[in-house]
Amino acid sequence: MNEQTAPSVPEETVPFQQWPKVELHRHLEGSVRFETAWQWARKNPALAHLEQEKLRRLIEFDGVRDFAHFLGRFRVLRQLYTAPDAVRQVAREAVEDAALENIRYLELRFSPDHFASHAGFDMEDVASWILEAARAAAHDHGVEVRFLLTIARNYDFQTASRILSIALRFRDLGIVGLDLAGNELMYPAEPFVELFVRAREEGLGITVHAGEAGTAAHVWEAIDRLGAHRIGHGIRSADDPKLLEELRRRNISLEVCLTSNVQTGVVPSLAEHPLPRLLEARVPVVLCSDDPRVSRITLTDEWYNALQLGLSVEALTHLTMQAVEHTFLPADEKRGLRQRLAAEIASLIPGRPS
Numbered sequence: 001m002n003e004q005t006a007p008s009v010p011e012e013t014v015p016f017q018q019w020p021k022v023e024l025h026r027h028l029e030g031s032v033r034f035e036t037a038w039q040w041a042r043k044n045p046a047l048a049h050l051e052q053e054k055l056r057r058l059i060e061f062d063g064v065r066d067f068a069h070f071l072g073r074f075r076v077l078r079q080l081y082t083a084p085d086a087v088r089q090v091a092r093e094a095v096e097d098a099a100l101e102n103i104r105y106l107e108l109r110f111s112p113d114h115f116a117s118h119a120g121f122d123m124e125d126v127a128s129w130i131l132e133a134a135r136a137a138a139h140d141h142g143v144e145v146r147f148l149l150t151i152a153r154n155y156d157f158q159t160a161s162r163i164l165s166i167a168l169r170f171r172d173l174g175i176v177g178l179d180l181a182g183n184e185l186m187y188p189a190e191p192f193v194e195l196f197v198r199a200r201e202e203g204l205g206i207t208v209h210a211g212e213a214g215t216a217a218h219v220w221e222a223i224d225r226l227g228a229h230r231i232g233h234g235i236r237s238a239d240d241p242k243l244l245e246e247l248r249r250r251n252i253s254l255e256v257c258l259t260s261n262v263q264t265g266v267v268p269s270l271a272e273h274p275l276p277r278l279l280e281a282r283v284p285v286v287l288c289s290d291d292p293r294v295s296r297i298t299l300t301d302e303w304y305n306a307l308q309l310g311l312s313v314e315a316l317t318h319l320t321m322q323a324v325e326h327t328f329l330p331a332d333e334k335r336g337l338r339q340r341l342a343a344e345i346a347s348l349i350p351g352r353p354s
């Protein structure tokens with residue numbers, strides 16, 4: 001660490017909760033407060049018989065470190081949305097939670113199908129409820145929010161195509177990108193290539209979950225075939241020096257989510273996470289939370305986890321500023337956000353040049 005810019009407080013006592021943060025990889029699906037899930041589960045006969053602790057074990061991390069098992073949480077969470085108000089409440093509370101840990105800029109991603117399928121809502125209606133509720137909460141709590149729509153790899157082409165149409169139709173309401181998620185080991189990305197190429201041509205930001213449970217080859221596919229600007233996780237890139245070089249050369253960032261990777265079993269432990277190797281290779285990295293309420297963590301917790309991996313406070317502030325460059329905002333809005341964050345960080349670190 002550069003002595004001149006060192007913080008004046010010991011790192012273990014840094015109140016990260018108060019630090020301004022940028023969150024670029026957070027699923028609305030995994031941002032449901034347990035109390036809210038419980039409230040809405042009472043209204044669905046398929047879930048209403050469950051005792052509280054049983055419901056908790058079904059929708060939160062339950063200690064089983066397995067990728068498919070972790071994804072299974074979302075099959076239960078889907079069943080909560082029996083009324084439009086459930087969708088609106090979850091969207092509002094996700095933004096409130098972000099505000100509580102001083103996330104200043106949030107790219108919140110969601111699949112309209114996840115919230116629509118149980119009750120048979122129209123996906124476009126669902127998207128409009130979410131955008132409206134989240135934008136109102138963002139206004140009330142001083143969080144800047146943008147949205148990415150998620151296509152899951154197991155969707156049929158028609159559903160995926162419709163999600164892209166909704167993304168393009170609602171751009172004025174803050175949709176800035178398209179995401180591909182789901183089980184990369186079971187479902188190839190190839191059927192969706194033309195949709196992602198089109199989305200990129202239309203000016204949407206592209207992020208693809210790849211190299212998480214899969215391999216570096218999935219990351220190559222994401223950047224060469226789907227035109228990804230960012231990679232969800234992408235931690236297996238650490239196995240491929242050529243890929244690391246390519247990510248650095250093209251300035252493609254990896255959205256690294258430490259706790260999620262441990263809970264899905266794609267890394268054996270936090271201590272063995274490849275984040276330090278990725279940083280050593282000078283690949284752009286942004287630190288993110290993935291599914292905070294499923295994982296029972298916050299982005300703040302992930303900052304402390306990064307400290308445990310040897311990152312300094314200085315490195316974490318650098319990652320925050322770097323995250324601004326990798327948002328899907330236009331250049332002028334990035335500039336404004338960069339200035340506001342730099343000023344706020346400077347006020348937290350006496351002596352730090354802003």
Ligand SMILES: [Zn+2]
Binds near residue numbers: 025209232
């Ligand atoms: Zn994710």
